[in-house]
Structure formats: structure tokens, C-alpha cells
Amino acid sequence: MSAAGMTCPGCGSTNIVDDDLYSQAQLVCVDCGSVVSEGVLANDPVGGSDVSFSRTTAVAKKPCANQIKGLQRVKAICRILMVNSEIEALSQTYYKMAYEHKAFLKVSLQKKDILTGCCVLVSCRLLNWPITIGTISCLLDADPMVVGAVYQEMVKNLSIEAPIVNVTDVIEAHCHDSVDVPEELAENSRDLTKRAVALVELAADSWIVTGRKPIPIMMAATYLAWQSLKPNKHRLKFSLDKFCQIAKVKKLKPAMKRVAEIKEVLCKLGKEIPWVGGAMTPNNVIQQVECILQHRYALLRRAMRTHEDALLEESQASFTSVVKQNGSNANGKEQPGDGDNNPHALPEHRNWGKRVLFAPPCVIHPKKRRVEQCEHKDVTGDEEISDSEIDSYIRTPREARDFALMQQMLPLSDSGKS
Amino acid sequence: MDSSSDEALDIIVTNVVATFRTRCHLNLRTIALEGSNVIYKPEVGKVLMKLRKPMITASIWSSGKIICTGATSEDEAKLGARRLARCLQKLGFKVRFSAFRVVNVLAVCSMPFAIHLIDFTKNNRPIASYEPELHPAATYRIKNLKATIQVFSTGSLTVTGI
Numbered sequence: 001m002s003a004a005g006m007t008c009p010g011c012g013s014t015n016i017v018d019d020d021l022y023s024q025a026q027l028v029c030v031d032c033g034s035v036v037s038e039g040v041l042a043n044d045p046v047g048g049s050d051v052s053f054s055r056t057t058a059v060a061k062k063p064c065a066n067q068i069k070g071l072q073r074v075k076a077i078c079r080i081l082m083v084n085s086e087i088e089a090l091s092q093t094y095y096k097m098a099y100e101h102k103a104f105l106k107v108s109l110q111k112k113d114i115l116t117g118c119c120v121l122v123s124c125r126l127l128n129w130p131i132t133i134g135t136i137s138c139l140l141d142a143d144p145m146v147v148g149a150v151y152q153e154m155v156k157n158l159s160i161e162a163p164i165v166n167v168t169d170v171i172e173a174h175c176h177d178s179v180d181v182p183e184e185l186a187e188n189s190r191d192l193t194k195r196a197v198a199l200v201e202l203a204a205d206s207w208i209v210t211g212r213k214p215i216p217i218m219m220a221a222t223y224l225a226w227q228s229l230k231p232n233k234h235r236l237k238f239s240l241d242k243f244c245q246i247a248k249v250k251k252l253k254p255a256m257k258r259v260a261e262i263k264e265v266l267c268k269l270g271k272e273i274p275w276v277g278g279a280m281t282p283n284n285v286i287q288q289v290e291c292i293l294q295h296r297y298a299l300l301r302r303a304m305r306t307h308e309d310a311l312l313e314e315s316q317a318s319f320t321s322v323v324k325q326n327g328s329n330a331n332g333k334e335q336p337g338d339g340d341n342n343p344h345a346l347p348e349h350r351n352w353g354k355r356v357l358f359a360p361p362c363v364i365h366p367k368k369r370r371v372e373q374c375e376h377k378d379v380t381g382d383e384e385i386s387d388s389e390i391d392s393y394i395r396t397p398r399e400a401r402d403f404a405l406m407q408q409m410l411p412l413s414d415s416g417k418s
Numbered sequence: 419m420d421s422s423s424d425e426a427l428d429i430i431v432t433n434v435v436a437t438f439r440t441r442c443h444l445n446l447r448t449i450a451l452e453g454s455n456v457i458y459k460p461e462v463g464k465v466l467m468k469l470r471k472p473m474i475t476a477s478i479w480s481s482g483k484i485i486c487t488g489a490t491s492e493d494e495a496k497l498g499a500r501r502l503a504r505c506l507q508k509l510g511f512k513v514r515f516s517a518f519r520v521v522n523v524l525a526v527c528s529m530p531f532a533i534h535l536i537d538f539t540k541n542n543r544p545i546a547s548y549e550p551e552l553h554p555a556a557t558y559r560i561k562n563l564k565a566t567i568q569v570f571s572t573g574s575l576t577v578t579g580i
Contacts, residue, residue, distance in 0.1 A: 133551045148552040161544050164536060210535050211554040211571035352530045353572075360532050360572045379472070381496030385504050393454055393469070393505050400452050 010034040066112065067099050073116040077139055081120070083129055090123040094158065103157045111150060114142055118151040125162040130169035134215055167204070167214045168197050174218055184234065185246060187226055195225035198293045199262060205300065206265045206358040213254065219244070220258035228289035236286060261361055266292055268357065272302040307357040429577075433487060433524040436495040440482040440506060441514040449478065452509055467502065474498035478506075485521075492520050522578060529573035538569065 006016050008029035015030040027036040063071075074095050078088040098104050098115055117136040124131045133151070137144040155162060172193050199221040203209050209217055223243050227235050240259060244251040263282040270280040270288045273295075280288070292299060353363030395403065446465045450458035457466040465478045472494045477485045484502065489495035496518060503515040535556045539548040546569075548556035555568040555576070565579030 133549070144551060148549060152547070152549070164539060164548060164550075166536075207532055207571065210533075211550065213551055213554075215551075363532065363572045379491065379493045379497055381493035381500075383497060385497075385501055389471075390501065390504050390508050393467075394508055395452050395454050399454075404451060 006036060008032060008034060008036055063096075066109065067096070070095055070099060070112055070116050073113065074119055077117060077120045077136075080139065081124075081131065081135075083120075083124060084127075087120070087123045087127050087129055090127065091119040094119040094122060094154075094160075097158055098154050101157055103153065114140055114147055114150045115154060116140075117142075117147060118154050121151060122155060122160055122162050125165060126160070128163075128169075130165055130173055132165065132170055132214060165214075167209055167217060168200050170214060171196050171200055171218045171221065174222070184230075185238075187229055191229060192222065192225055195229060195289075195293070196221040198296075199225055199289075202265065202293065202296055203258075203262055207360045208258065208261050208265065211360065212258070216252045216254040216258050219249070219252060219255040220262055222247075223255075223259060224262060224286070224289065228286050231287045231289075236283075265358070268303055269296065269299040272299045272306065304357055311355065427527055427529070429525050429527045431490055431523060431525045433522075434489040434492055434495040434520060435485065435487045435522040435524075436489070436492075436499060436518060436520045437483065437485050438499050438503070438518040439516050440484065440503065440511065441516055442482055442512045444478060444480050444482055444506065444511055446478070446480050449506070449509060453505070467505075469498055469501055472498045474502075476502050492523070495520060520580070522580060525577045527575045527577070529575065531573055533569055533571055533573055535569065535571050 005014075006027065007014055008016060008031065011029060011032040011034075013029055013031040016027050016036055017030055019026045019028045024038060026038045028034070029036055071092055074091050075088060078091060095116060098119060099112065104112065104115060117140045121131065121133065121136050123129075133144050133148055137147045140147065154160075196218070200209065200217060203217060203221065219240075223240055226243065227238070240256060241251055260282070263285060266285045266289060267280045267282060269292050270276065270285050273288065273291060276288060276291075278284075285292075353359040353366065446458060446460075446463075449465050449467070450456050453465075453467060455468045455470075459466065463479065467476045467478060468474070469476070472489055474486050474488045474495070476487075476498075484499070486495055486499050486502065489498055499518055500515060503513050507513045535548050535550075539546045539556050542558065545560070546556050546558045553568075555570045558567040558569055559565070560567070560579075563579060565577060568576040568578075570576075
């Protein structure tokens with residue numbers, strides 16, 4: 001109650017003031033000193049305050065402990081990868097956005113941990129810092145497929161358009177100076193990187209890179225680059241296994257196949273070098289790698305032209321042979337002229353890889369597929385189903401009894417054995 | 419790229435997935451005992467039944483819901499489903515073939531040329547996405563048709579969707 005508009009019941013004066021004695025609120029008349037009214041010592045209203053406890057103690061919403069830990073993990077990953085501060089800031093922003101997004105709010109802690117790596121990955125891609133999903137999965141100690149799935153989900157939910165990583169950019173990060181390696185096996189990392197990048201570019205031009213995992217290709221290119229920088233007997237005999245051992249990386253099985261494919265392409269180009277005589281085999285092509293890479297565009301053009309000329313000659317030869325055949329059969333014998341061509345039309349369409357010089361290796365060496373029989377031409381879905389057909393799927397009562405008996409006997413015999 | 423050839427491209431349907439209901443409870447142990455060509459999976463709670471003609475595999479749940487896969491056309495899927503329902507009828511269940519629905523169709527097609535996936539993805543972002551470390555094909559999603567096309571560098575295409 002306020003002091004205004006009150007009169008003292010003792011003297012009738014309106015001069016009433018608030019006085020706090022021992023923190024007890026009192027209204028006292030100045031003129032006669034009588035206490036007009038006094039409040040209770042505890043000023044809380046009866047029945048609890050109007051304002052709830054949580055509202056009085058409310059503070060601005062703080063990130064939860066796991067989110068803070070996640071942000072620190074993002075920072076740690078960025079520091080390990082030695083990325084610049086822009087990437088670090090961007091990854092932290094993305095992590096905050098993703099963590100608070102409804103798609104990731106209630107997922108497991110393991111997934112949130114993988115999310116930290118995915119945020120770093122997407123920031124690196126957006127700011128042109130070459131890094132692979134394999135590296136991130138190594139850092140997180142997680143399966144690359146799981147990391148990939150979380151990455152794709154995150155990119156979809158946050159509507160980010162991240163560019164794809166170029167293999168040639170990544171390879172520079174993977175070639176580093178060889179330490180504690182014998183002198184004859186050591187190599188300058190700059191030369192090695194340059195040579196490996198050129199090999200990867202050549203592989204990309206000849207359809208070896210597209211559709212394949214990048215790391216085995218990088219491994220193969222680095223190995224061949226290392227061999228070709230000093231193609232002496234010792235290095236040429238050095239296997240990919242041993243090379244991976246001295247480079248302290250785990251050998252990947254597809255890398256062997258990539259080595260063979262790249263050597264095949266190098267042989268095709270090596271054949272076109274005018275001043276090299278003799279056959280070009282995968283064994284002696286390494287010595288010519290420097291030359292091939294230096295003049296690769298010219299050699300590519302020569303190789304394409306030679307191949308086109310060869311194809312032209314072949315088609316002319318087959319045409320003249322067909323003409324001769326038709327000429328000899330023109331004596332009234334029925335020759336299904338179209339029948340000759342049609343069986344070849346479909347296989348040619350499938351084997352177009354045999355006609356071009358460079359094509360994806362799966363097309364050049366296709367797997368033999370068994371011919372499927374098409375039985376579905378006359379099926380309508382509503383035909384009659386005969387009883388005999390269905391009976392073939394049902395066991396006779398005797399068979400069922402024997403089966404049940406055998407099932408009962410099996411666990412007994414197992415317990416007998418053990 | 420030889421675009422002057424007039425070869426027709428074959429789009430071959432390789433798989434049709436369909437579901438239907440039997441409107442009655444099915445005893446999986448009975449089916450496993452009395453049916454041949456049957457695999458019982460108690461840990462998952464289903465029975466796999468394979469038919470020879472058409473070549474179809476069916477997953478049968480005790481609730482009466484059945485999923486048929488392996489047919490090469492929608493009509494074949496319907497025929498296979500009806501055969502399966504008749505088979506279950508003969509085993510003694512009061513089956514009523516209902517709610518037959520084709521859920522997914524898979525087709526393949528092959529282009530007579532190779533495809534540069536990185537350029538393809540760059541030109542078709544964001545409809546196309548390509549992660550070489552995860553999958554060798556680029557994924558192209560057509561939203562309004564609810565179809566997904568996997569584009570391989572060899573020119574093969576796999577189309578899935580309804």
C-alpha cells in the first residue's frame with residue numbers, strides 16, 4: 001500500500017512515509033509517530049509469487065555440453081589438418097547449424113561425432129582446400145561409407161552445394177618428403193608431385209579416373225612417378241608392396257590394377273614416339289615415361305589418328321569381303337542379306353569399347369554376361385493357375401514328417417557330438 | 419562420341435517389387451514345415467519363399483503382408499503374387515488376395531558412349547550428385563517423377579522409382 005492518500009488514524013495528518021525498520025516495511029506518520037500499517041517480515045505474497053521460479057532464474061539459452069564438446073572437436077580436427085582460420089570458422093558455423101537442425105537434434109552421439117568431421121569436410125570443399133572423405137574417416141576412426149551417408153544427409157538438410165574434389169589437387173597433399181629412407185630410394189617431393197600429377201592428368205584423359213576411387217589412383221601414380229624419376233634396375237624391380245612399406249601407407253588392392261591400366265595407356269602412347277624403335281611393353285615403358293609425359297598431347301593426337309586409320313582400313317577390308325561373298329552367292333541361292341548384318345548390330349552396340357582407342361576399362365574388357373531368356377512377353381497377370389503347379393511347391397505329408405523328424409534329430413546329434 | 423548412328427537403345431526392366439496382403443494371420447512355422455523352396459528366418463520374423471516360374475522371391479510376414487521381388491514385368495509380378503496366394507491357400511490359410519500394389523521398378527539401359535561424370539555433375543548441379551569415394555556412379559534425381567538414375571562412366575544407366 002502506498003503512502004499517498006492515507007490519513008493517520010491518530011492525528012489525521014497526511015504526512016505518512018515509508019520506513020524500513022529491520023527490513024520490515026512500515027508506514028509511519030511523521031507528526032505523531034504512530035505506525036499506520038506494517039508489512040510482514042517476509043514480503044512474499046501468500047500462496048507463492050505470481051512470477052514462477054524458473055522465469056526469475058531464467059538466463060539466455062546456452063549450448064549444451066555435447067554441442068560445446070562437438071565444437072571443440074571441430075576445432076581440433078581443423079588444427080590437425082592445419083587448415084586456415086576461415087575454414088575453421090565456417091566449419092564451426094555449420095556444426096552449430098547442423099546440431100540445432102531437427103534432423104540431427106536427437107541422433108546418437110556417434111553420429112554427432114561424425115557430423116563434426118562432415119562440417120570440416122564441407123567447409124574445406126567450399127573454400128577449395130583439397131581433402132578426401134578417407135582422410136576425415138581416418139581422423140574420426142569411422143567407416144567411410146557411414147561418414148559419406150552422414151555427409152550427404154547434412155548437405156541435403158542444410159541445402160549446401162559443395163563442389164567435388166579434383167584428384168590432382170589432393171595428390172599434392174599426399175606426396176611428402178621421404179624421411180629415413182636410403183639415399184638411392186629417396187626422392188624430392190616437388191619432382192615426385194609434379195610427375196604424379198601429370199600421370200593422373202593422363203589417366204583422367206584416358207578414362208581411368210572417372211568412376212573410380214581416387215586413393216588407389218594416387219597411389220599408383222605416385223609409385224610409377226617414383227619409378228620413372230630414376231628408372232634403374234633396382235627401382236624397376238621394386239614392387240608396389242615394398243613401395244607402400246617404405247612410404248608407410250597401407251597398400252590398397254585396386255592400386256595394382258590401376259598401375260596395370262596406366263602402364264597400358266603409356267604403352268599405347270609410347271608406340272607413337274618416332275625415335276623409339278622396338279616393341280613397347282609394360283616392362284620397358286617406364287624408361288620412356290618422362291618423354292611420354294612431356295609430349296603427351298602430341299602423342300595422344302598421333303595415337304588417335306593411327307587408330308582411326310586402322311579402323312578405316314579394317315572397315316574397307318570387311319566391305320570388300322562382304323561384296324565378294326554376295327557376288328559368289330548371287331546365283332539364285334537364298335541369302336538373307338539382312339540376317340548377316342543384324343546379329344552383328346547388337347553386339348557392336350555393346351562392344352563399342354573395342355572400336356575406340358581410350359574408353360573406361362570395364363568397356364574395353366567387358367565381363368561375359370549370360371543371355372537372359374525373356375519369358376514375360378505373353379504374361380497378362382490374370383491367367384489360370386493350375387493345381388499341379390501349386391502342388392509342386394508343397395511338401396507331401398510324408399516329406400513334412402521326415403523333415404520334422406530330422407529337425408528334432410539334428411540338435412540331439414549336435415549335443416551328442418559336443 | 420558417335421551421335422550419327424541410329425541404333426535403338428534397349429531399356430530392360432530387370433526387377434519389379436510388389437506387395438499384397440492376405441487379410442489373415444499366417445503361421446510361419448507351418449509354411450516352413452509344409453512348403454518346399456522355403457527359408458525360415460525366425461530372428462527377423464519372416465519366411466522367404468521362392469517360386470520357379472516366374473522367378474520370384476517373396477518375403478512373408480505373419481501379419482499377412484507379403485513383398486514379392488524378382489519379377490521382370492508388372493504382369494509377371496501379379497501372376498507370381500497370385501500363385502503365391504494360391505500356394506498359401508493350399509497350405510490351409512484363409513487367404514484373400516488384396517491390396518496388390520507395385521512399389522518399385524528397376525530398369526537398365528546402356529549408352530554407346532562413355533560419360534565424364536565430373537563434368538556431368540558440374541553441369542547438372544544440384545539435381546546430380548557424385549562422390550567417387552562412396553559410389554562409382556553419379557546419382558540424378560528427378561523429383562516430380564520420384565525417379566533416381568545412377569549414371570556410370572561406362573554409359574550404363576540404372577533407373578529406379580515408381
